[in-house]
Amino acid sequence: MDNNNLEKVLKILEEELIPAEGCTEPIAIAYAASKLRSVLGNIPEKIDIYLSGNIVKNVKSVKIPNSNGMVGIEASVAMGTILGECERELMVIAHVDTTRLPEVKEYLNSDKIHVHLNDGDVKLYIRIEGTYGNDSAMVEIQYYHTNITRIFKNGVELKGCLCDDCSCDSVMTDxxxxxxxxxxxxxxxxxxxxxxxxxxxxxxxxxxxxxxxxxxxxxxxxxxxxxxxxxxxxxxxxxxxxxxxxxxxxxxxxxxxxxxxxxxxxxxxxxxxxxxxxxxxxxxxxxxxxxxxxxxxxxxxxxxxxxxxxxxxxxxxxxxxxxxxxxxxxxxxxxxxxxxxxxxxxxxxxxxxxxxxxxxxxxxxxxxxxxxxxxxxxxxxxxxxxxxxxxxxxxxxxxxxxxxxxxxxxxxxxxxxxxxxxxxxxxxxx
Incomplete structure (x- = not known):
């Protein structure tokens, strides 16, 4: 094998073999929610989350780790929003303070989280929007679970795609x-x-x-x-x-x-x-x-x-x-x-x-x-x-x-x- 292919194989292993705690779809939602809170600078007073059907399918019935048995989209959002550490990516809720779970359940039951089905063709799609006072923020993930393609705060783009194609093929090794x-x-x-x-x-x-x-x-x-x-x-x-x-x-x-x-x-x-x-x-x-x-x-x-x-x-x-x-x-x-x-x-x-x-x-x-x-x-x-x-x-x-x-x-x-x-x-x- 030539060295170029070897380097690509090693890069593929680096991209694909990564640690995660919990099923990757609810964890990706928790990651997005945690990132939203970080961008907004506060716990959102209202959240709207838009998801592809495949994300909905893979979150509906699986239990979330460290949540005392909670299940579902809203619970994933609440866990990430209240307890998540976005810098840990797919380990976002791996080291949470479980004594704070009552805060998560209170947020979950406050009717602040609203779930919507996204109509696009992207199979792995998460867009989460939130507000706190006069501030607003948005985080978008596409194609793979930690691939943040856009971040907005108060209408200003903080992160966007560097090219017209934000697909998995454009950001991962061929x-x-x-x-x-x-x-x-x-x-x-x-x-x-x-x-x-x-x-x-x-x-x-x-x-x-x-x-x-x-x-x-x-x-x-x-x-x-x-x-x-x-x-x-x-x-x-x-x-x-x-x-x-x-x-x-x-x-x-x-x-x-x-x-x-x-x-x-x-x-x-x-x-x-x-x-x-x-x-x-x-x-x-x-x-x-x-x-x-x-x-x-x-x-x-x-x-x-x-x-x-x-x-x-x-x-x-x-x-x-x-x-x-x-x-x-x-x-x-x-x-x-x-x-x-x-x-x-x-x-x-x-x-x-x-x-x-x-x-x-x-x-x-x-x-x-x-x-x-x-x-x-x-x-x-x-x-x-x-x-x-x-x-x-x-x-x-x-x-x-x-x-x-x-x-x-x-x-x-x-x-x-x-x-x-x-x-x-x-x-x-x-």
Missing amino acids: REFLSVELIYNLAKTIDLSLIEPTFKKVIDYNTAIANEGLTNYYGLSIGKLMKEGIEEGFYGNDLRNNMASFASAGSDARMNGCSLPVMTTSGSGNQGMTCSLPVIKFCELKNLPYEQLIRGLFFSHMTTIHIKSNIGRLSAYCGAICASAGVAGAISFLSGLSIEQIGYAIETTLGTMSGVICDGAKSSCATKIASGVSAALDGYYAASKNRKFEFGEGIIGRNVESTIKNVGTLGQVGMKITDEVILDIMIKNK
Whole structure:
């Protein structure tokens, strides 16, 4: 690999693998609210917040960390406004004084926060406006969770886009050059000192929240239930069930208000946990050395980023399935399969699981992760026997890159109406 591509890969890892406490959509709202308070210089007397449908979908049902179980858009705004520290970005409410929660609830119940659905085409969109006395302020976020594109105070622009295009593509490193083959070659040869510190955080953060989910009950607690089922003999004590249990337990905890941080991937903690925790458990059960674990995590995360970049930040396509395909490729890589077989494993996972919808962040994310990890194991084992789906079977392309492109078309175009229908159901659900 030339040095230019290596530098771009390292930059992508820096952009995509970042810590966050709590589901990234409510946390992005809390971040915007905290920034609004900072710009305004006071706690707003009135707030109007305008959100894309995908933000609404991912905030509606997930619990906010450090909030004593609060849920929803208004609660996210109130937490960020009263307790948030905007300089911490996605850790904005990670170190709050919980004795001040009564202030948050009082603000929440004061009818000062008004929520509106934004009509634009941007999937990840937050605009928050507030007033205090004669002062007014506005903060806008687009395309990814900390990408502040505009700030106004009293009608004066303090920050604006530096170009006509404020999109994710214009502010983040280009991903068009990525391919499974490039990731495979780099995973084998990259100097570990360049990536080990990042993936050490991935291991530490994501393992901690997975163990928390295996220890205590959160929501449905599918990860803990699977662990208990293994111990009771209901499930087999095998790779599949241990990997699925470990990965889903992290999501159980995170979706239900656990205050432990995770390392996210492509803007999602669930994706970050899905593409790391099964690989960590695989290496543990296979007694693979630490160096291989780091290389496997690199492969899994970069493949997930590659697949998800074709779909976009938020979609009706479940991002955990992209990460499950990353896992299928990573464990195939760690098992010494050829680049062709690794492609088979990724394609089989995508061909099997690409119908899974995203209907918001909530407890069922964990069960979808468990299913995705199981499919990843099937894809890996079938590939090890040189079995694969054939070109033209559904969304399967001529090779793994063609299939990834097809998945991108499915997620961006094919599921556009699905996304709208899901949101309509969630808003009208009684």
